[in-house]
Structures are given as C-alpha cells and as structure tokens.
Amino acid sequence: MFSDNLIHAIKFKNNPTVVGLDPRIESIPEFIKKAAFNKYGNNTKGISEAMYNFNKGIIDAVFDVVPAVKIQIAFYEVYGADGIEAFYKTAEYAKEKGLIVIADVKRGDIADVAEMYSKAYLQNPSIDAITINPYMGEDTMTPYIHDVIEYDKGLFILVKTSNVGSGTIQNLKTMNGTVYENVAYMVDKISKLAKGSLGYSSIGAVVGATYKEEAKILRKIMPSAIFLVPGYGAQGATAEDVINCFDENNLGAIVNSSRKVIFAYKSQYWKDVYSEYEYAQAARAEVLLMMGMINNAFLKRRYVAC
Numbered sequence: 001m002f003s004d005n006l007i008h009a010i011k012f013k014n015n016p017t018v019v020g021l022d023p024r025i026e027s028i029p030e031f032i033k034k035a036a037f038n039k040y041g042n043n044t045k046g047i048s049e050a051m052y053n054f055n056k057g058i059i060d061a062v063f064d065v066v067p068a069v070k071i072q073i074a075f076y077e078v079y080g081a082d083g084i085e086a087f088y089k090t091a092e093y094a095k096e097k098g099l100i101v102i103a104d105v106k107r108g109d110i111a112d113v114a115e116m117y118s119k120a121y122l123q124n125p126s127i128d129a130i131t132i133n134p135y136m137g138e139d140t141m142t143p144y145i146h147d148v149i150e151y152d153k154g155l156f157i158l159v160k161t162s163n164v165g166s167g168t169i170q171n172l173k174t175m176n177g178t179v180y181e182n183v184a185y186m187v188d189k190i191s192k193l194a195k196g197s198l199g200y201s202s203i204g205a206v207v208g209a210t211y212k213e214e215a216k217i218l219r220k221i222m223p224s225a226i227f228l229v230p231g232y233g234a235q236g237a238t239a240e241d242v243i244n245c246f247d248e249n250n251l252g253a254i255v256n257s258s259r260k261v262i263f264a265y266k267s268q269y270w271k272d273v274y275s276e277y278e279y280a281q282a283a284r285a286e287v288l289l290m291m292g293m294i295n296n297a298f299l300k301r302r303y304v305a306c
C-alpha cells in the first residue's frame with residue numbers, strides 16, 4: 001500500500017524529506033545547457049533535454065538518502081510536448097532508482113473530468129501519488145479515491161497551503177471553524193477509506209511548513225493522514241517549523257524542499273564548496289543537512305518534553 005511503502009522508505013532512510021524537482025532553466029548549470037543546446041538548439045527540445053539531464057544528476061546523487069521526489073508539472077508544461085516528455089522521463093528515471101514519485105499536478109474539476117486526470121496520473125505506473133485541489137468539493141475527489149484504492153496510489157489534498165496569502169480563503173471562519181479545518185475534517189473522513197497496516201492513510205494532506213500553529217491543529221484533526229509539507233527552505237520555514245506536522249512517533253509527514261536543494265550549488269552556504277559541475281553533490285549535501293536538522297528537531301522536542 002502506498003502509505004506503508006512511504007512510511008517504510010522514510011524509516012529505512014531515516015529521512016522524512018522529499019526533493020522537489022522544479023527545474024528553472026536559468027539556474028541549471030551552464031555545462032548542462034551547453035551540451036543540450038549543442039544537440040538540439042536553444043528551444044523547447046534543448047531546454048527539456050537540459051532539464052532532464054539536470055534532474056538525472058540530482059536523482060543519482062540523492063536516491064539512496066531520500067525516500068521520494070516531487071515533480072511540479074508547471075516547470076515542464078511551460079515547454080509544451082517536449083517539457084511533458086521530460087516530466088515523464090524524470091518520473092520514470094526516479095522510479096527506476098527506487099524512489100517514490102509524487103506528481104505535483106494540483107488538479108481539481110468536476111468528477112467526470114477528474115476521472116481523466118486520475119487516469120492520466122494515478123493510472124500511470126511511473127507515478128505513485130498526486131496533489132489535488134479540493135475547492136470544488138468532495139464529489140470531485142471520488143475518481144481519485146477510487147484509483148488510490150484500485151491502483152494502490154497516494155493522494156495529497158491541499159488543506160493549508162504555504163503561500164503568504166493562503167489565509168485569505170483558508171482561514172475564513174465558518175460556523176464550524178475555519179475553512180482549512182473543515183477541509184481537514186473532510187480529508188480525515190476520506191482518509192479512513194485507504195488506511196494501511198501501519199495506521200497511516202494513502203490519502204494525505206498538504207500542510208504548509210510556514211504555518212506551524214495551524215499544523216498543530218491539523219495534526220489532531222487528521223491523525224492518520226500523511227502530511228506533505230512544502231515551504232521549507234526557500235519559503236523561509238525551518239526544521240523547528242515543520243515539527244508540528246509530525247506525530248508523537250516522529251512520523252506522518254514528509255517535508256519538501258525544491259529550490260534550496262536542487263540549486264544548492266548557487267547558495268551562499270555551498271557556493272564556495274561546490275562548483276557548478278558538482279551541483280548534484282551540493283544537492284546531496286543540502287538534503288543531508290535538512291535531514292540532520294529535522295532529526296535534531298525531533299531530539300529537541302523529546303528533550304524538552306522530558
């Protein structure tokens with residue numbers, strides 16, 4: 001089952017993090033771009049080739065230390081059919097390397113249409129899980145839930161997002177609490193349909209790392225949901241901020257970092273240590289640092305509680 005596989009992989013690697021493969025062509029090392037552009041030209045094919053080769057390097061450098069990757073489709077869609085090909089090739093390569101692949105597609109439409117989205121992604125053997133937007137209501141999620149059960153896949157439903165403006169809608173108060181709390185009640189109900197043997201559901205929630213107080217509330221409302229937690233690093237959240245997303249067993253969440261990891265070679269911290277040719281080693285160093293910080297935050301939480 002997806003949730004069991006994810007929890008096993010997190011435990012095995014002692015690392016509750018996901019590397020976000022969100023390539024921005026301007027930040028990809030020159031040597032990769034040069035090789036791709038020489039082959040195909042500086043066009044959608046050349047750019048997509050550069051993105052794929054860049055991703056391959058990152059995957060090779062981190063596959064033994066992280067349980068999963070998250071591929072945000074927007075960075076590929078922008079280059080049309082060539083970009084989409086790079087997206088699927090990346091997913092296939094990550095899968096070959098034994099990684100759990102989360103396609104960050106944030107779909108949401110009427111059930112009839114959602115069926116097609118679900119077929120496209122959840123019925124694709126290279127993709128293990130997707131993100132979806134619940135704004136259109138519970139009925140629109142039925143096709144995804146069906147495929148999660150039928151094809152043993154995972155789902156992460158947006159509950160409280162990491163962006164600065166997420167409160168404008170999600171924090172609105174209703175007669176039964178905030179909008180995000182109501183979405184969480186719904187996710188909790190749905191999550192019971194896909195519970196694994198380890199007690200976690202294959203239907204989880206997206207909870208932004210940037211809202212640690214809300215995370216505390218949400219952890220209580222959705223005890224069996226695995227939280228996908230974006231916002232670490234580039235959006236300002238730290239290991240201390242994500243700790244409330246985890247349960248008392250230090251499980252139940254997986255923290256994403258995209259830019260901060262994949263472009264670590266350009267950061268103030270690593271740029272004097274790694275050259276652009278060593279961008280993948282820099283990503284590995286950054287992800288190991290992130291893992292260490294989160295594991296330290298677990299220790300600190302236990303120490304303070306004693």
Ligand SMILES: O=C(O)c1cc(=O)[nH]c(=O)n1[C@@H]1O[C@H](COP(=O)(O)O)[C@@H](O)[C@H]1O
Binds near residue numbers: 020022162234258259
């Ligand atoms: O669903 C997501 O992954 C997501 C939800 C959210 O609330 N905030 C958020 O940033 N994300 C995604 O997480 C990634 C964040 O990227 P970095 O800020 O570069 O780490 C992007 O792929 C976003 O699409």
